[in-house]
Amino acid sequence: IFHSSCRVLHFFTRSKRLFTASLFTFTTQQTSLRLVWILQNLTEVQKAVEEENCCFGTIDTWLLYKLTKGSVYATDFSNASTTGLFDPYKMCWSGMITSLISIPLSLLPPVRDTSHNFGSVDEEIFGVPIPIVALVADQQSAMFGECCFQTGDVKLTMGTGTFLDINTGNSLQQTTGGFYPLIGWKIGQEVVCLAESNAGDTGTAIKWAQQLDLFTDAAETEKMAKSLEDSEGVCFVPSFSGLQAPLNDPWACASFMGLKPSTSKYHLVRAILESIAFRNKQLYEMMKKEIHIPVRKIRADGGVCKNGFVMQMTSDLINENIDRPADIDMSCLGAASLAGLAVGMCEIYKNESFLANSSLQIAFLLSNYKILESLESLGVH
Structure with a gap:
């Protein structure tokens, strides 16, 4: 239904964004489908979502969060665009796709520039606060x-x-x-x-x-x-x-x-x-x-x-x-x-x-x- 609707809308509007959506398919390589399974099958995660105490991210987001001991939660545009949940035309998370597969937008991290000062590694880890200035x-x-x-x-x-x-x-x-x-x-x-x-x-x-x-x-x-x-x-x-x-x-x-x-x-x-x-x-x-x-x-x-x-x-x-x-x-x-x-x-x-x-x-x-x-x-x- 989703693909058919997008094809019809593209026919009338000639929107490249709708053409892309009409061809879009998830693959097992993307973490998004695994997140869907987790949200459907793990009660502790479902509870955390209800309590607004659940975050999702690719490996860069996890590393950034761990290295800063939870003080920074973010990703960059290159990583976001590989998830299948990102709209590269609007440069933001796709409300349409996340709604389609029942992933709350609140689970997704803020998206920053690829070359950007994301903060510093917590001093307790390496002894000095090393800057983290790129995610890609x-x-x-x-x-x-x-x-x-x-x-x-x-x-x-x-x-x-x-x-x-x-x-x-x-x-x-x-x-x-x-x-x-x-x-x-x-x-x-x-x-x-x-x-x-x-x-x-x-x-x-x-x-x-x-x-x-x-x-x-x-x-x-x-x-x-x-x-x-x-x-x-x-x-x-x-x-x-x-x-x-x-x-x-x-x-x-x-x-x-x-x-x-x-x-x-x-x-x-x-x-x-x-x-x-x-x-x-x-x-x-x-x-x-x-x-x-x-x-x-x-x-x-x-x-x-x-x-x-x-x-x-x-x-x-x-x-x-x-x-x-x-x-x-x-x-x-x-x-x-x-x-x-x-x-x-x-x-x-x-x-x-x-x-x-x-x-x-x-x-x-x-x-x-x-x-x-x-x-x-x-x-x-």
Whole structure:
């Protein structure tokens, strides 16, 4: 009823906000549905809500509350926008959505700028009152750390899962295929928006293969994959938790296909790594098709981006150069940079010469005829 109503209203009003609402769906990754379950099933929480003694927040809010020993209760725009309860068009909690799933607005924290003086750590914890001057969500922090400050800058994070984000400037973008709008960060009057999509089971698939003793260390997989001409037709579907965008099939099962008596663990490992690159290609092609913003640059981070085979195959498949920093922990750098801004650092994030890391390894675009031949044999063009 909610989606149908929003579609009808969008038809008459052409409101982007209503279009976004018509496509909105909760996922199990969001904490909001867990909160709904808690409110429905835990009597002690229900009692606390009635007594106005219950607060909700994501991990940043919890840490802030604990570090200040309960004196500060807040979140920032980047974290709020990931909950599914925030209206990025009005820049406030959505009364419509919270009413729909019976979450009292009184449970939600005040929303502050990403780079902001939130207070100080209680002196009893570390001996000194350390200022807390930034709160930021994981992927948004990585975007900032990668210096994806301009509209059209793209970040590809390959960790436990894959996250593809594009800077959309001050414009919110919602697609039918699976990209959803987020607030990247808010610094003063400047609000930067992102569009994000994700694929699960990236690092998870590699970890699973390691547990099967296909290799001892994940660093071995690049050499194993490169030792073969191809996977000999072996394919892997990385869907331990279903397949996300653009297929959006929660019932998809992980599987190997094309196994033969000659298949070795090397073929299995290569097929797993190839599946990561192909999922990257799917996300990137959906982004190009549905978000009509020219791509300026692509930067990668996350543990899996250390794998040169995955990086190069992704570069070949999407036909783009990809920058890989020497230090891949971009979320840490982004949070540190945002904190620095709040305590008086110059506005380095507006200076294009400031890079996330001065030492960049480049995954150059190469004409890999073997990959192209494999694609053609699968009917992919």
